[in-house]
Amino acid sequence: MKKIVVSLLILFAVLSFARTIKIGAVLPLSDITGRQAANAMKLAVKEVNEAGGVLGMQLELFIVDDEMKPEKGAAAIDRLATVEKVDFFVGGMSSSVHLAQIPILKKYQKITVWIGAASYRCEEAIGPDADWYFHLHPWDYLQGESYAHGWRAITEKYPQVKIEKIFLAYEEGAFGTSSFKSYQDEFELAKKGTGVWTGLMKDLKGASFKSAALGGGDYRAVLLQAKQYNPDLFIWAGYDADAIPILVQAKEIGFAPKLFVGAPPGWPADFGKNPLSHGVILYGMWAPALKDVSPVAKHFWDAYVKEFNEEPATYFAPLGYTNIMFLVEGIKKAGSLDREAIIKALREIEYDSPVGGVLKISPSRIIKNQGFRAQKILQWQNGVQHVIWPFEYQTAELIYPFPGWEGR
Amino acid sequence: MRMRYIFIPAICVLCFVLPFFIDAYLVHVLTSIMIFLSLALSWDMMLRTGQLSFGIAGFFGLGAYASIIAVDDFSVHPMLSILVAAVFAALVAFALGWIVLRLREIYFAITTLALSSVFMIFARNLSDLTGGSAGKVLYESIFGGDPIRTYWLVLSVTLAVILLSEIFQRSRIRFAINSIRDDEISAKCSGVNIFKYLLFAFVLTSAIQGAVGALYAQQYAFVEPESTFSANFLLLPMSMALVGGIYSTIGPIIGALALGLASEYLKLLMPYGHLIIYGLILIVTILFLPRGVYGTITDRMVKKR
C-alpha cells in the first residue's frame, strides 16, 4: 500500500513540476509593428504547442511593452529574467531602445534572437564576443549592400534602367542619418572601384528633412534640390507618416524622377488607395503579395487573418512569426535545452520564412550571428505591393519609368 | 522630533540594503524612479523661487552628453564624469542665467524649453563631437553593469539631492526664496538680492539635472539626441512633483514612487491602453487632491489641530 502511495506522490510531483520552455519578448505594443509582431508570436506559439510542443514541453510566451523608451525596454529585460525567469529573449524594434537593453542582455547572456534594431551603433555596442546573440533584422549597411545586388540584377534584366545618379532624401534622426552614412560609405568604395555599388552608382547627393512623424513634413526644399540635380533614382528614407506628403509635394513642384523610391520601415494605411502611389518603388522585407508565390507566406497570412481578424500590415508580423519558429527549430535540432547545443544548432539550420527568404546565420561586420542580410525591391502597382526583386519571388513586371503626374 | 533622528537614518539604511532582498527587476525600476525623483526635486526647488522651468530635460541631456564624451574621448573615470557633467551643466546655467533669469512666468518657461531644444539641435549637428543623430555608445556601463552598485550610486546622489532640497526648505535661505516667490517687489524693497538667489537656484538645480543625466547615460552606456533630450524627462518629473505635492521634499518623493510604480505595473496588468488609465489617474488626482498627496495630508493635519 505504501509503495502505491509513494509512487503516486512521485508521479504527482513530476507532473506538477512539468517544465515549460519560457520565452520573453520585449516589443513596442503601442505601435503597429510591436502589436502585430506580438500577435504573430502568439500565433507561432499556439501552432507549436498544438503540434505537441518542443522536446515534449509546451512553450510559454511572456510579452512586455517597451513603450519605445530606453529605460523601460531595459527594465523589461530585467523583469523577464528575474521575475518570469525566461530561458530566451526575443522581440525588439527600435534601435535606441535596444542600445539601453544591450548592457542588460550582456549581464544575463541568455540566448537572444532579436528582430529589431538596424542601426550599426547597436552592432558596435554588442561587440564580437556575444555568441549567445542572434540578430535577424538586416543591419542598415547590409540593406544598402543588398540594394546594390538588386539594382544590378534589375539593370541587367531591364537594360533601359540606369541608376548612375542617386539622390537620397533622409530624415534627420538616427534612422535617416545612418541610411545616408551607409550610402556615403558605399559611394566612397564605388569611386575607388571596390564595393558592391561599383559601376552602378556614379554620383550621390543627399539632403536631410524633418520627418512628419516628429513634427516636420515639409520636404519641398529637399525636393527642389533633387529636381535641380535631376537624378536617375530618387530615394527617401523616413517614416510611414512621410510617404504620402512627400508624393503630394513632389507632384506640386513637378518633380518626377524615372525611379521614385521610398524606404520607410512601414507604409500608411491608405497608401494603395492614393492614385499617386502607382509606380512608387519601395524597399522592404516583405509584401502581402508574397502569399501568391510562397506557400509558407500564404500559410502565415491565412493563419494570421483567421486568428486576429485583421490583415498583417507590416513586415514585423511575418518577422515575429519567424522569430519564434526559428528559435523552436534550433531547439528541436539541438535536442536539448543545453545552451551551447542550441547556439550550434541555430548556426546550422535553414528556415524558410514567411518574410520571403531562407533564414541562415552568417557573420556580419562585427557579430557572428547575423540572420537576414537583404531586403527586397518592390513596387506599388494599382494599390498593391508587388515584389520586383529577388526574381524568385517576383510577382509583377517592373514599370519603368515612374509614370509622372499627368492625370493623377 | 526625536523620532526623526531614528526614523530617517533607519530608512536610509533600509534603502541601501534593499537590493539584497528584491529581484533585479525591482532594483532597476527603483533606480529609474530615483532618477526621475531627483529631476522632480530639482524642478520643485526652482519652482519654490517662483520660477517655472521647462528646461530640465535640456540640462539632463547636457550632463548625459558631457559624461559620455568625457569617458569616451578623454578617458575620464565614469564616476568622475558625473561630477564633470554637473560642473558643465552648472557653467552653462551660470552663463545663460544672466540673460534668462530676467524673464518671468511663461516667458521664462518657454525660453528654458527653447534652450532645451537648442541643446538638442547642437547635439544632433555637431557630429564629430557628439556622434550626430546616431549618438554615441560606450563599450561598457558603469560598474560593468552591476545593478546593485549602480543602484547605490544613484541612491547616494538622490539622497544628496533630498538633503539639498531640505536645506532649501529649512535653512535661512528659505525666507529669501519664499519672499521672492510671494511678492518680488516687496522682497526687493526688503533688500533681498533677487537675482543672486535666482542664479544660485538655477545653477544648483541645473547641476543636479546634469548629474542625473550623467547617471542615466552611464547606466545605459549611450546617448542619442532624440531619446536623451526626450520631453519625458520634463513632463514626468513635473507630474510627479505636482501629484505628490509641490513646495516640499516629501511631495516629489511620494509622487515619484506612486507614478513610477503605477506606470510600470499598469502596463503589466493592461498591455494595451494602460496609458489611458495613467492619464486618468493624473486627471483624477489633480481634481480631488489639488494640493498633491502630501499637500492634502498636511492640510488635513492642520485642520485636525
Added chain:
Amino acid sequence: MDKKTIGYIVLVVVLLLVALLRPYAFFYGLQRGSLYGLVALPLALILGIVGLLNLAHGEFLTLSLYLTYVLFDKFGVDPAASSLLTFPILFAFGLLVYKLVIERSLKFHHLNLLLLTFGVSIVMVESFNILWTSRPRNIYTPYATTSIRVFGIHVGAYEFVYTLLAFLVLVGLLVFLKKTRLGQAAYAVGQNPKGAALVGINVKLVYAFVFGLSAALVALAGSFLSVRSSIFPHVGGPFTMKSFSLTAMAGLGNLFGIVLAGIVLAIAEEVVKSIPGYAGWADLVFFAVLIIAIVVRAFGRREG
C-alpha cells in the same frame, strides 16, 4: 518715426529681399507660417482670457483631423466642406472638456491646470491609438496638389488657404473681442477676472465659450490641413509647443503679431532649409529668433 514703425519697415524690406532672392522659401514660409499662426491663435485666446496653457491643444487638432478622415472615409464628405461639421463638433467637445475637467479646478494653482490638460492630452493620444492604431491615415483630393505660377515659379496653390484662413480668423477674433458684447466681456475677463465678475460678467460662461471657440477654430485648421498631412495619434503634439512659442514671442494679446511671427519664423526656417547641408540647423533659427525676441522685449521693457 518711432522704433516700432522702423522695425516694421525693416521687416518688410527684408521679406521683399527674400521674396526676390529665394522665392520658394518665401512662399513656402508664408504658407507654413500661416498654418502655425492659424493654430496658435486659439491657444493664445485661452491663454489670454482663461490664463491657461492648454497642453492638449495639439490633440484637439489631431481629433479634428481624425474626424475629418472619418467623415471622408465613411461618408465621402469633402474635407474642406466637413469643416462646417467639425467646427460645431469640436466646439461641443471643448465645452465638454471645460465642464468636466477645467471648471472645477479653476481655483487651483495654475500649475494644476497645466497638469490636468497634460492628463487630457495623454488620454486623447492613447484613445486615438486604440481606435486607429499608430499607422498613419491620409486623405487624397486632387485639388490639394494643384500648383500655380507665381512670378515665374511653380508654387503649390492649396496651402495659401492657410494664409486666407489665418487672416479671416484674425480679423474675426479682433471684431469679436472689440465689437461684440460677449467678446468685450471676454476681453475684460482676460484683463481682470475679479473686476469683471464685480461688474456682473458671468466669468464661467465666458471661459466655457472661449474654450469651445478655441477648439472649434482648431477644427477649422484641422479640416483644411487634413488633405496635406498624415494623420496619426501624435501628429498634433508639435503644434502645441509651436503655438505656445509664437504666443510668447508676439506677446499675449498681440494677435496680429502671432500670425506675423509665425510667417516670419517659417520663412526664416525655409531660407535655412534651402541652403544645402544646413537643413539640420533650420530648427535652431526658430528657437534662436524666439529666444532673442523674448529677451530683447524683456530688456526693452526694463529700460522703458
